[in-house]
Amino acid sequence: MTVFTEPQVDPARRTRRSLTLGIGLLLVGLHLAVALLTLIWTPYDPAGMAGGRLEAPSWTHWAGTDRLGRDLFTQIMIGSRIALIVGAGAVAIAAAIGVTLGVLAAFATRYLDDALTATFDILIAFPTLLLAMLVVAATGNASLLSAILALGIAISAIVARLARILAKRVLAMDYITAARTAGSSWPSIVFRHLLPNIWPTLSVNFALQFGLAVIAEASLSYLGLGAPPPNASWGRLLQEAQGTVYTAPFGAVAPGIALVSLVIGMNLLADGLRDVGDPTRRRTR
Amino acid sequence: MSLVSVESISFGYSRDEQVLRDVSFQVRRGVNVGLVGESGSGKSTILKLLLGLARPNSGTIRFEGEVLKPGDRAFMRGYRRAVQAVFQDPYSSLDPRQRVDAIVAEPLRALKIAGPHRPIIEAALRDVGLPSDAISRYPHEFSGGQRQRIAIARAIVARPQLILADEAVSALDLSTRIRIVELLGTLSKAMTILFVSHDLGVVASLCEEIVILEKGRIVESGRTSAVLAQPKHPYTQKLLASVPRMPA
Amino acid sequence: MSLLAIEGLTLTTGGRELVSNLSLSIAPGARLGLIGESGSGKSLTALAAIGLLPPDIHAEGSVLLDGRQVIGARENDLIPIRGAAAATVFQEPLTALDPLMKIGRQVAEPLIRRYRREGRDIDRRGIAREVRDLLERVSLPDIERIVNAYPYEISGGQRQRVAIAMALACRPKLLIADEPTTALDVTTQAEILELLSKLVDENGMALLFISHDLPVVARVAEEVAVLRQGELVEQGPVKSVFRAPAHDYTRMLVAAAAAFDRALEPAQ
Numbered sequence: 001m002t003v004f005t006e007p008q009v010d011p012a013r014r015t016r017r018s019l020t021l022g023i024g025l026l027l028v029g030l031h032l033a034v035a036l037l038t039l040i041w042t043p044y045d046p047a048g049m050a051g052g053r054l055e056a057p058s059w060t061h062w063a064g065t066d067r068l069g070r071d072l073f074t075q076i077m078i079g080s081r082i083a084l085i086v087g088a089g090a091v092a093i094a095a096a097i098g099v100t101l102g103v104l105a106a107f108a109t110r111y112l113d114d115a116l117t118a119t120f121d122i123l124i125a126f127p128t129l130l131l132a133m134l135v136v137a138a139t140g141n142a143s144l145l146s147a148i149l150a151l152g153i154a155i156s157a158i159v160a161r162l163a164r165i166l167a168k169r170v171l172a173m174d175y176i177t178a179a180r181t182a183g184s185s186w187p188s189i190v191f192r193h194l195l196p197n198i199w200p201t202l203s204v205n206f207a208l209q210f211g212l213a214v215i216a217e218a219s220l221s222y223l224g225l226g227a228p229p230p231n232a233s234w235g236r237l238l239q240e241a242q243g244t245v246y247t248a249p250f251g252a253v254a255p256g257i258a259l260v261s262l263v264i265g266m267n268l269l270a271d272g273l274r275d276v277g278d279p280t281r282r283r284t285r
Numbered sequence: 286m287s288l289v290s291v292e293s294i295s296f297g298y299s300r301d302e303q304v305l306r307d308v309s310f311q312v313r314r315g316v317n318v319g320l321v322g323e324s325g326s327g328k329s330t331i332l333k334l335l336l337g338l339a340r341p342n343s344g345t346i347r348f349e350g351e352v353l354k355p356g357d358r359a360f361m362r363g364y365r366r367a368v369q370a371v372f373q374d375p376y377s378s379l380d381p382r383q384r385v386d387a388i389v390a391e392p393l394r395a396l397k398i399a400g401p402h403r404p405i406i407e408a409a410l411r412d413v414g415l416p417s418d419a420i421s422r423y424p425h426e427f428s429g430g431q432r433q434r435i436a437i438a439r440a441i442v443a444r445p446q447l448i449l450a451d452e453a454v455s456a457l458d459l460s461t462r463i464r465i466v467e468l469l470g471t472l473s474k475a476m477t478i479l480f481v482s483h484d485l486g487v488v489a490s491l492c493e494e495i496v497i498l499e500k501g502r503i504v505e506s507g508r509t510s511a512v513l514a515q516p517k518h519p520y521t522q523k524l525l526a527s528v529p530r531m532p533a
Numbered sequence: 534m535s536l537l538a539i540e541g542l543t544l545t546t547g548g549r550e551l552v553s554n555l556s557l558s559i560a561p562g563a564r565l566g567l568i569g570e571s572g573s574g575k576s577l578t579a580l581a582a583i584g585l586l587p588p589d590i591h592a593e594g595s596v597l598l599d600g601r602q603v604i605g606a607r608e609n610d611l612i613p614i615r616g617a618a619a620a621t622v623f624q625e626p627l628t629a630l631d632p633l634m635k636i637g638r639q640v641a642e643p644l645i646r647r648y649r650r651e652g653r654d655i656d657r658r659g660i661a662r663e664v665r666d667l668l669e670r671v672s673l674p675d676i677e678r679i680v681n682a683y684p685y686e687i688s689g690g691q692r693q694r695v696a697i698a699m700a701l702a703c704r705p706k707l708l709i710a711d712e713p714t715t716a717l718d719v720t721t722q723a724e725i726l727e728l729l730s731k732l733v734d735e736n737g738m739a740l741l742f743i744s745h746d747l748p749v750v751a752r753v754a755e756e757v758a759v760l761r762q763g764e765l766v767e768q769g770p771v772k773s774v775f776r777a778p779a780h781d782y783t784r785m786l787v788a789a790a791a792a793f794d795r796a797l798e799p800a801q
Contacts, residue, residue: 173377173378174372174373174374174377174378175377175378175379175380177336177338177372177378178370178372178378178379178391178436178439179380179391179395180336180338181336181365181369181370182365182369182391182392182395182396182439183361183362183365183366183392183395183396184391184394184395185395188395192380192383193380193383196380196382196383197380197381197382323718323719323720323721324689324718429571458570458571458745459570459745459746459747459786459789459790460570460785460786460789461570462789463789463792463793483718483719484719484793485719485797486793486794486796486797487793487796489793489796489797490792490793490796510799513797513798513799514799515799523720524719524720525797526723527719527720527722527723528719528723528748528797529722529723529726529746529748529749529751529752530748530751530794530797531747531748531751531775531787531790531791531794532751532771532772532775532776
C-alpha cells in the first residue's frame, strides 16, 4: 500500500502551467502566422534593394537594411518560414527513423538490441553539427533539403534511444500481456497500445528537438553550409551581419531576437504539452 | 470432461535453472482448481505456458484433447476464445490511455467476434457489477477493486470456458478482496476458473480442487476439503500452519 | 508517560483531509495494531509520528514522541530523536535498502550513528562484530555471505530481516512496522512475524504494527485501532474488538477475514 497518491496539482501550479503553454503557443503561433504570411506577401521584395545600405531601424524599415540595401525585416519574416520548415522537417525525419528503430530495438533479441543501442550511442556521441556537415558534404551541395536531412539523421539517434527505453517499459506492463491474451496481434499491440503510450513523452521531446534543430540550422547557415539565398535563414543573416557588427549592430539583433523567441516559444510549448493529452492528468480524482 | 490437461511439463531457462519439473494436473469443466505456491514455485510460469506465451521444454499441454500449438494462429484464435486471463496488478493490467469500452472490446475485436459489440460490452460490465456509465471513463478514474472488475469484464466478454486468474485479488484490500472473490464465485457457474495464488484462504473459498507447488514440483493435490483436512506433505502442512488465523 | 501520544492529528493536502482528528497513544512496551485499508491514512499516521510527512501535507494537532513535539519541529531537532525514540520497517524490502551498498555497510550505518549519539567510540572490528551480531539476532543464515552481498543478491524475506536488523541497530524505544510482511510469501511472513514478536519482547520495545490484514495484526498486537478514511472508528483489545466489533466497518472487516478463515476449516 503506497502512501503517496498522485501528487495533487495545486491551483497555483496549474495556472503557471497554462501560462507556460499560453506564452509558448503565442510565440510559436506568431512565427507560424508570419511564415504563412510570407507565402503571399512581404513588405518589400526580399532580393531587391529597398533603401540605402545599412540603414538603422526606422518606420520604413522596421529592422533596418543590410549591406546591400535589402530590407531586413522582410528577410527575417522569410527566416521564420525557413526555420519552421527545417524544424518540422528535421523532427519529422528524426521521428520516422528514430521511433521505428527504437521500437525495433525494444523488440529485438539481445544481440540485435545491443548492436542497435551501440549504433545509437555512437551517433549521439557525434556532435550534431559535425554529423550534419558530413551529410551535407556527402550530398554534394548545401541546400534546404540537405540541411533538413542532415539534422533529421543526427537527431534520430536521440529519439531512437528514448523510444527504445519507453517501449521497453511499456512492453513490461501487464496490459500488453493482457492484449496478447485477448488475441491481439503484435502489429495491433504496437499501434493500439505501444505507440499511444510512448507518444506523450516523445512529443515533448520532439518539441525540444525542434528548437535544437532550428539552432543547429542557424549554425549551419552561419558557417555557410545551410540554404543559399534567396532562402534567407537567420543564421545566414547573422553571418552577413558579422562583418559590420561594430558599425551596424542592429543587423545581428533582429535575427537574434527572432531565433531566441522561436526556440523559447517551442520549449515552453513542450513544457505545456506534457500535461495536455494525458488522460490521467486532465482530472484530479 | 477434461478442459485442460497438463502432462509432464518441464520448463527452465538453462540446465541449472529448472523452473518446472515434470508437472502434471488436470482441470475439468465445472471444477475450479487452485494452484497454490509461493515465490519460486513456478506457478506464474505454468500460467505463461497455459496462455501460450512460452513453450515447455518437454511435456504436453492439451486443451479439450488437442495439443496446444502457440504458433498456429487459427488454433490460437479458437484457444483464446475459450481461455482468458485476469492478472494481479489492477494498476498495470489496463491501458491507461484507453477508455473502458475499448479495453473490454479488445478480445471481441482481436478474436473477430461478430458485432454489434456495444451490447455485449454493456452486458459484461453489468455482470461484474460496474455502473453503465463506466463505459466511457478511463482507468485512472476507478479504484483498485473497480479496475479489477474491468479486467474481469474483459476476460469474460468473449464468454470463455476457462479463466486463468493470476493472484487476481492479492493486490486488493480485504473488503474488496472478498467482494471480488464472491464475483468470481458467481461467474464460476458459467465458466471454470484456474486460480493461481499464494493465499490458501482465497483459494479454499473458490476452488474445489487444489494443487500445491513447491520449487517447480507438485507436492500434493486433490479435493480442497480433503487436502485441508489431512495435509500429507510436510510443505502443505507448513503452508497451512503459516496462515495467520483470526483469534478463536 | 506514553512513548507516542497523538492528539487531534489532522492531515490535509490541497484542501482534502487525509486524517481527521486522530488521537491514540502507545505506552512503553505496548503493542498497538493499526488496521486500515487503502486511503485510511494509516501509513501517513506512521510518517507523522516520526516527522517524515511529505512536504505537500499540512499537519495540525499534537504528536509527542518520547515527550518531544514532532509537529512543526525543525529537522535538526527531530534527527536525534529518530532512531533513539522510534525506528521504522516499511513494506517494500526491495526499496528499503540501498541497492548500491553492501548489506554489512548498510547495517553499520545506524549502528555508528547510535554510538555517536551515545558519545561512545567504536572501531572497525567492533562494528563488524556488532553487525554480525545483529544479523544473527534476526535469524539470518550464511552471515558471512550476506554481509558482503548486495540487496539484489538476497531474497525478499532476507531483505526484510536486514531492514529489521537496521531498525534494531538504533535500539529504539518504539518500533514502527508498516505492512512489513505484506510483500512476503506466507511461510516467510509467519517467520518474520514470529521474529518481530520475539525481538519486541526481548528488547522491551513498544510496537506500532500497521496492516490491512486482520489475522496478521492479531498475531502481534495486543490492542487495535481501526482507521477508516482518516478517522478512528474503533479501538480496544484485539480479542474483544475481533470477537465483538462495535462499529459497522469493523464488523464488515472481521466478517471478511472470518470468511476466508472458515474456508480453511476442514469440511464436516
